[in-house]
Amino acid sequence: MKTKLYYLLIILILVSCKKQDEWLDKKANISDVIPVTLNDMQALLDNDDVLNRQYPALGLIASDNFFVSNSYLAATYTLERTSYKWASDIFEGLTTEGFDWSVCYKQIEYANIVLDGINKVAHSNQNEYDNIKGQALFFRAYSLYHLMQVFGKPYIPGRESVDLGVIVKLSSDINVKAQRSTVQACYDQIIADLKSAETLLPQYALYKTRPSKIAAHAMLSKVYLNMQNYNQAYVYAGLVLAQEHSLLDFNSISKTPTYPFPRFPGVVNSEILFFSSSQTYSMFGLSTMFVDPGLYGLYVANDLRKTLFFRTNADGTYSFRGRYTGTTPLFNGLAINETMLIQAECLARAGSTEAAMTVLNGLLKTRWIKDSNGNSTYVDRMAANAEDALKIILIERRKELPFTGNLRWEDLRRLNQDARFAKTLVRDIAGVSYSLPPNDLRYTYPIPPAEMNVHSVIQNER
Structure with missing residues (x-):
């Protein structure tokens, strides 16, 4: 029976180009699943819908890159409305x-099912075995990282061993109860899983x-940047860019489609290193999410991102359409452009002004209009010193990755620790002013009530 099912699964893959683990549908829940072969385990990890x-996007809702209308906000879902207003109690009962x-803990459970069982599986193909184990380790780290950006305290050097992160689940056994780990312990686990994964x-x-x-490697670079370990972030960014540095020429992208960039998984976007997307909250629609005027004003006329990223609406507002998914969901994955910006930032922080600007200019040149002779109209940016370079790079980071997952939220949590870049967020909603000062407790979301009832963990102060 299982053999027939695997053949059916292969046929479905070939016909639809979508890797689904259909045998899971016959199970009441994922904890009932006991994969017994490497094929079972690969099928589990190929469930891309899970x-x-x-991936988490509440941080994006609370960031400063967009706004919504007062009428929409009054009618939308509770979690979206309260997150947008930076409410202390986002659940309101x-x-x-x-x-x-x-969803993140479901992803972690999938990974743990594989990791709990793979050592018991007889196999003849060591490469396949290593690959599957490495995938599970990566997914566990990836999901844990994204949980930390919403529900764990920011990584603050000197407080990482005191502040609380999230619950680290390393077993698929639902009877194993866990408590919240420190921020450092969470990041230690993320790094350990990723370093084990890279060898496999x-x-x-x-x-x-x-x-x-x-x-x-790209994820390790991202994690170390978040931890403000810029030396290691630079090392891993370099490992990526030594192998992959193919950027899209934005001159080759048509402005006509609603979503201009290649639709995944159709035409390959060469910049994508690993594909994932965010929660599709209703707030993220083209007709509901309007780009912050201050952000839009940062783009100059010859910058193709101004038209490929944004749609001009009849009322003079702008909507974000430059999604690397090529459709409605927002891209949340890993890509070459982000890795280059990490490398550039690390170089600037190390005092290597010229090298930092060379990396940045290499990226921006592909985003600028070409003249009639096919030459870029881009003029290399110059920086007076390393601090000037850092300021330029951080602005360009916001412009290049405005709606990539929770990235803006992650940057606010990190950069607010530096007085040079700290920012108070302000919203005017129906005549009432709301604000979120730097390093406010509300930069960490509360643990959901349902989880509190199960684990009785310490709640985040808001």
Whole structure:
């Protein structure tokens, strides 16, 4: 019976180009699943509806890159409305787990099922075994990282061993109760999983929805940047860019489609290293999410991002359409452009002004209009010193990655620790002013009530 099912699964893959783990549908819940072969485990990890989509996005809702109308806000879902207003109590009596929390732990459970069982599986193909184990380790780290950006305290050097992170689940056994770990312990686990994964994964994956060695390096660079360990962030960014540095020429992208960039998983976007997307909150629609005028004003006329990223609406507002998914969901994955910006920032912080600007200019040149002779109209940016370079790079980081997952939220949490870049967020909603000062307790979301009832963990102060 299982053999027939695997053949059916292969046929479905070939016909639809979508890797689904259909045998899971016959199970009441994921904890009932006991994969017994490597094929079972790969099928589990190929469920991209679970493992590559629906990553946390509450941080984006609370960031400063967009606004919504007062009428829409009054009618939208509770979690979206309260997050947008930076409310202390975002649940307002709701007993829900919240998608940002529950989906990530479902992803971690999938990974743990594989990791709990893979050592017991007889196998003849060591490369396949290593690859599957590496994928599971990557997914566990990836999901834990994204949980930390919403529900764990920011990484603040000197407080990382005191402040609380999230619950680290290393077993698929639902009877194992866990408490919250410190921020440092959470990041230690993320790094350990990613470093183990990089030794097991192939350099390139068969699909962009599967982790690879390059994706593990890109993620390590991102994690170390978040920890403000800029030396290690630079090292891992360099490992990525030594292998992959193919950027899209924005001159080759048509402005006509609603969503201009290649639709995943159709035409390959060469910049994507690993594909994942965010929760599709209703607030993120083209007709509901309007770009902050201050952000839009940062783009100059010859910058193709001004038209490829944004749609001009009849009322003079702007909507974000430059989604690397090529469709409605917002891209949340790993890409070359982000890795280059990490490398540039690290170089600037190390005092290597010229090298930092060379990396940045290499990226921006592909975003500028070409003249009639096919030459870029871009003029290399110059920086007077390393601090000037850093300021330029951080602005360009915001412009290049305005709606990539929770990235702006992550940057606010990190950069607010530096007085040079600290920012108070302000919203005027129906005549009432709301604000979120730097390093406010509300930069960490509360643990959902449903989880509090199960684990009785310490709640985040708001």
